[in-house]
Amino acid sequence: MKGIFYLAWRYLAYNRWKTSILVGSIMLIIYLPVGLNVVVEESGEHLMARAEATPLLVGAKGSPLELVLNSLYFSLETPELMDYAAATSIIESGLAEPIPLYVRFRSREQPIVGTSIEYFGFRDLQLASGRMPALLGECVLGAAAAETLGVTVGDSVVSSPETAFDLAGIYPLKMSVVGVLAPNFTPDDDAIFIDVKTAWVIEGLGHGHQDLARPEAAAAVLRRSKDGIVANASVVQFNQITESNIDTFHFHGDLGGYPLTAVVAVPNDQKSGVILMGRYVDGEARNQIIRPNDVVDDLLDTILTIQQFIVAAVIIVAIATIATAALVFLLSLRLRRSEIETIGKIGGGRWHVASMLLTEIIIVLILSSSLALGLTVLTWRYGSTIIERFVLS
Amino acid sequence: MRAGFGLLLMSMLLACTPESSRESAPTSETASSGILNIYTVNYPLAYMAQRIVGSTGDVSFPTPPDVDPATWSPGPETIIDYQQADLILLNGAGYAAWVANASLPRSRLVDTTAGIADRLIPIESSVTHSHGPTGDHSHSGTAFTTWLDLEIALEQARAVLDALVRARPEQEEEFRRAFATLEAELQDADAQLIAAARKLNNQPVLFSHPVYQYFARRYELNGYAVHWEPDELPEDALWVQLKAVLREHPAKIMIWESDPLPETRQRLLKLGIESVVLQPGGNKPPEGDLLDLFRAGISAIEGATKI
Numbered sequence: 001m002k003g004i005f006y007l008a009w010r011y012l013a014y015n016r017w018k019t020s021i022l023v024g025s026i027m028l029i030i031y032l033p034v035g036l037n038v039v040v041e042e043s044g045e046h047l048m049a050r051a052e053a054t055p056l057l058v059g060a061k062g063s064p065l066e067l068v069l070n071s072l073y074f075s076l077e078t079p080e081l082m083d084y085a086a087a088t089s090i091i092e093s094g095l096a097e098p099i100p101l102y103v104r105f106r107s108r109e110q111p112i113v114g115t116s117i118e119y120f121g122f123r124d125l126q127l128a129s130g131r132m133p134a135l136l137g138e139c140v141l142g143a144a145a146a147e148t149l150g151v152t153v154g155d156s157v158v159s160s161p162e163t164a165f166d167l168a169g170i171y172p173l174k175m176s177v178v179g180v181l182a183p184n185f186t187p188d189d190d191a192i193f194i195d196v197k198t199a200w201v202i203e204g205l206g207h208g209h210q211d212l213a214r215p216e217a218a219a220a221v222l223r224r225s226k227d228g229i230v231a232n233a234s235v236v237q238f239n240q241i242t243e244s245n246i247d248t249f250h251f252h253g254d255l256g257g258y259p260l261t262a263v264v265a266v267p268n269d270q271k272s273g274v275i276l277m278g279r280y281v282d283g284e285a286r287n288q289i290i291r292p293n294d295v296v297d298d299l300l301d302t303i304l305t306i307q308q309f310i311v312a313a314v315i316i317v318a319i320a321t322i323a324t325a326a327l328v329f330l331l332s333l334r335l336r337r338s339e340i341e342t343i344g345k346i347g348g349g350r351w352h353v354a355s356m357l358l359t360e361i362i363i364v365l366i367l368s369s370s371l372a373l374g375l376t377v378l379t380w381r382y383g384s385t386i387i388e389r390f391v392l393s
Numbered sequence: 394m395r396a397g398f399g400l401l402l403m404s405m406l407l408a409c410t411p412e413s414s415r416e417s418a419p420t421s422e423t424a425s426s427g428i429l430n431i432y433t434v435n436y437p438l439a440y441m442a443q444r445i446v447g448s449t450g451d452v453s454f455p456t457p458p459d460v461d462p463a464t465w466s467p468g469p470e471t472i473i474d475y476q477q478a479d480l481i482l483l484n485g486a487g488y489a490a491w492v493a494n495a496s497l498p499r500s501r502l503v504d505t506t507a508g509i510a511d512r513l514i515p516i517e518s519s520v521t522h523s524h525g526p527t528g529d530h531s532h533s534g535t536a537f538t539t540w541l542d543l544e545i546a547l548e549q550a551r552a553v554l555d556a557l558v559r560a561r562p563e564q565e566e567e568f569r570r571a572f573a574t575l576e577a578e579l580q581d582a583d584a585q586l587i588a589a590a591r592k593l594n595n596q597p598v599l600f601s602h603p604v605y606q607y608f609a610r611r612y613e614l615n616g617y618a619v620h621w622e623p624d625e626l627p628e629d630a631l632w633v634q635l636k637a638v639l640r641e642h643p644a645k646i647m648i649w650e651s652d653p654l655p656e657t658r659q660r661l662l663k664l665g666i667e668s669v670v671l672q673p674g675g676n677k678p679p680e681g682d683l684l685d686l687f688r689a690g691i692s693a694i695e696g697a698t699k700i
Contacts, residue, residue, distance in 0.1 A: 087499065094559065097500045117476050117498050134472035136494040178469070195496040246494055247466070 004352060007343075008359035018332075019364065022325055026368035029318040031375045033311050038380050040307050044300050050186060051296035053123075056096065056265040056273060058086055058280070061288045068295045070103050071262040073187045074111035078104050078261060082287050084196075085256035087263045093279070095272040096265040102199040103261050107157045110145045113191045114199025122266060123188055129153050130179030136198050136206075136249055137241025140179040144189040151177050156240075157192060159202045173202045174240040200258055201241070201249065208238040208249035265289070329361070429560060432478040434489040435462045435675050437540040438505060440683040441550040442482060444575045445568050446557055453478070454677065462675050463537060466491040480556055484549070486513050488537035503556040505549040506539055513539070514606045538604040538673050542611035543583035543687070550575055582687045586612055589691050592698040599638075599647040599666065604673055617642045623653045632660070639664065646697045669693040 012019045050072050059067040060080035069075040090098035099122055102114035117132060119125075120140075130153035133140050139157060141149070151157055158172045175194060183189055200206045222230045238245045251258070267273035280289040333340075340353050429450035433439040439454035446452065455471050456462040467475070472495050475481055481497055483489070485506030492502075506513060514536040540546040554572045558565045590612035600609070603618035617638060621627050627635075647661060649670050658668045671690030674683050681689075 091500055100499070117496050118500060131469065131473060132476065133496045134469035134476070135496065138469075138496070197494070197496075247490070249494055251493070 004355045005359055008356050008363060011356075012360055012363060018328070022328065022364050023367045023371065025321045025325065026364065027371040027375070029314070029321050030369055030372035032314045034372065035376050035379045036307055036310060036314075038376055040303060042380065043303070047296045047300065048293070051292040054264055054292045055267060056276065056289055057262055057292050058082070058090070058098075058265055058287055058289045059262040061286060064288065064290045064295045065299060067262055067288075067290065068292045068299075071101050071264065072292060074103050074113060074191055081259040081261060082263070083256060084258045084260055086287055087260065088256060090263060090265055090276070093276065094268075095276045096267040099264040099266065100196045100260050101262045101264060102196050102259065105162070105199065105202050106160050107192055108149065108160060110141075110149060110157075111187075111191050112139075112159060112199065112202070113193050114196040114202075115193060116196060119193070119264075122264065123184070123186070125184055125188055126182045128180050128182040130177070133178055133193065133195055133198075135241070136195065136201065136246060137173070137175055138178045139175040139192050139194045139198070140181060141177055141193070142181050142189040142191045143183040145192055146177075146180045148190070153177055153180060171204065171237065171239055173198070176241075196260070197251070198241075200251065203259075205258055206249055206251040208241065208245050329357070333357075429480065429557070430478045431480045431482065432475045433482040434492065435484055436677045437546065437674055437683050438482040438484060438549065438553065439677070441546075441553050441575065442480075442557070445550070445554055445571045447567070447571055449561070449564060449567070450557070456676060458676060458679070460676065463488050465489070467495075472496070479560055482553060482556070484537060484539060485510075486535045486537040486539055488539075503552060505552040506545070508552060509545060509548050512545065514610065536604075536606035538675070539607050540683075541605060541608035541671075541673055543579050543586065544611060545607060547576060547579045547583075550579065578684055582684060582691065583611075585691045586687070586694075589694040589698065590614055592695065593646070596646075597642045597644040599635075599642070599644040601647055601649040601653070604650065605648060605671075608671070615642075616648075617644065621653075621657075623649050623651045623657075626654055626656055635664070646694075648694075667697045669697045 051068070054072055057067060057071055059071070060082040062080035066075075066077050067079045070077060070079050084100065087098040087100045090096050097118060099118045100114075100116055101119075103111055104114075105112040113119075120132060127140075128143065130140070141151065141157070146152060149157060155177045156174050157177060158174050161172060175192075175198065181188070181193075197206060201208075222232050224230075238248065241249060265273075265276060267276055277289050279285075280287060343353055343356075429446060431442050431446065431450050431452045433442060433452065433454045435456070436454055439452050442450065443452045453474070454462075455467060455474065456465050475495070475497055478501060481502050483492060483502055483504045485504040516534040516536055540549060550572065554568055557568050561568070593614065595613070595615050597615045597617065600616050600618040601621045601623060603620065605614075605616060605618065608614070609616040619631070619635060619638065621631060645665060645667060647666050647668050649668055651672055652670055653661075653668050661668055669690075670693055672678065672686045674686040678686055
């Protein structure tokens with residue numbers, strides 16, 4: 001038996017290119033459906049975990065999927081905007097605790113999440129260093145965001161303009177990093193958290209500027225009258241909120257009309273949640289309320305359907321590959337006729353030859369399966385890094 | 394299918410995170426038992442809250458003594474303390490402007506004048522300016538010493554009561570009992586102030602500072618506010634201005650936020666003006682409490698009307 005294994009192994013080793021191609025093909029056939037299954041199952045678990053941890057989401061009427069992806073995973077697509085008054089009305093209802101979200105801006109690739117201090121408790125986010133944001137212009141970074149941007153407590157980050165040619169629009173705001181969060185292994189790790197009012201400053205809805213009554217602002221003043229001072233756009237606006245200028249920052253008009261992308265509503269109990277949902281049933285309501293759980297469930301159904309299509313395609317390819325492999329074996333028997341005759345001449349019977357060929361097939365299958373298993377483990381362990389580095393970058 | 398492939402990739406990305414999520418089921422419940430941790434932005438609200446909550450609440454008012462809480466700005470560490478509170482009682486009406494630029498838990502903020510917004514007094518003479526896409530806008534303000542109208546003070550106390558009941562419904566009866574006592578005392582002080590003000594018989598009075606708007610309106614005082622500091626001797630220009638005011642507004646009483654300097658008091662007396670102290674009580678007095686301040690003010694006004 002040892003001799004048969006030796007002969008089979010030597011044959012495969014001698015024809016290393018043929019063996020490698022066979023092993024690679026069979027490995028892919030095994031790995032693709034198994035790996036895909038691992039990916040889909042894991043993704044389902046993670047998507048559902050965050051969705052289940054977010055009881056209700058209120059947003060402007062529009063795509064529920066866009067709302068969930070932006071609010072839970074900070075995706076690039078910004079949903080329809082809603083008014084801050086929606087958060088106030090939830091407080092007034094006494095049915096739930098509202099947590100406002102304004103996820104629209106970025107600092108390089110990192111999402112800037114405008115929210116309130118309640119968010120950190122809601123998501124159970126703990127500080128690794130520093131403190132929570134206390135003042136306008138302060139931010140706290142998720143662990144991965146701090147690492148990617150190479151900043152720590154005491155440094156600063158700058159918001160990015162929405163487009164490269166946004167010269168007259170949103171000014172970059174330099175924000176002080178006052179805290180870095182411990183890793184949470186969720187999208188929160190990649191985010192920069194600021195107070196929602198700081199997000200409004202980024203948008204230009206709140207601003208701080210030089211005192212127009214002072215002489216140094218004279219160049220920006222168009223006219224002075226009994227009723228007030230009118231200045232042109234050259235008035236110096238501050239692009240960083242500091243201890244010395246924070247008192248000049250102000251918001252105009254009713255904050256209730258200021259924009260949000262969503263409000264997470266944490267109901268007092270199940271009954272309160274149902275009553276709250278009932279308030280958005282009215283067809284004329286400008287906002288919608290959704291259970292992220294349901295939306296993610298639908299999304300997973302879609303992903304599962306895609307997975308089924310891919311698996312079906314892989315099965316067809318697998319049949320073709322197995323047929324090709326069988327053909328390769330049959331053809332190789334012809335090429336190996338003299339080798340088989342030589343084995344017969346030196347005393348090897350039909351059984352020996354058959355055993356040797358079978359051993360070759362088993363070795364190829366074992367090698368392919370081992371590699372497929374290794375790849376599946378790697379997918380489970382390092383898939384995120386690989387996809388982030390080679391696909392999303 | 395707009396997000397199509399991106400969604401799949403994102404789900405794959407999320408799936409491949411090795412450690413499991415540490416998120417737990419959310420809850421909106423604040424601790425429903427134990428001592429209520431209450432922070433306020435001025436002393437009157439701290440006083441009202443403490444009177445209502447008694448020993449079942451810990452009321453904090455972190456403004457240092459001798460500082461006007463209306464214009465004081467706490468540092469980040471103090472704001473972090475505010476963030477930990479179960480309730481943050483705000484005066485509203487633009488009082489404690491730092492609140493607008495601080496990160497505070499919105500669901501735990503209680504604006505005690507939100508229910509009486511129509512009774513707030515706007516301040517005129519603000520700067521209007523125009524720049525950028527938003528057009529004309531102004532930095533208008535609102536008079537904020539609301540509690541000097543004891544009727545409004547009572548409404549603010551009621552707002553405090555409502556917030557406390559929402560936070561601790563099981564203690565409602567206890568809170569309402571304590572509130573009833575406070576209500577009676579505030580109504581009594583209000584009646585005394587009405588009576589004292591009536592004795593002035595619409596004669597002109599001066600206010601040393603423009604913080605008595607609600608007081609003047611509630612008690613129908615014919616008042617004019619100058620801008621004098623009790624611990625500073627007014628400059629000559631201010632005396633000249635005062636004499637000009639007196640020609641139109643022949644006041645015999647000036648109501649001060651705290652005792653003026655003896656020289657100031659004497660010089661006013663020479664002009665026939667009696668100095669009377671009615672401390673607004675924005676910050677905690679060294680002795681006594683808010684109602685003691687009101688009672689002292691009532692006595693002083695009554696004393697002045699007898700002269």
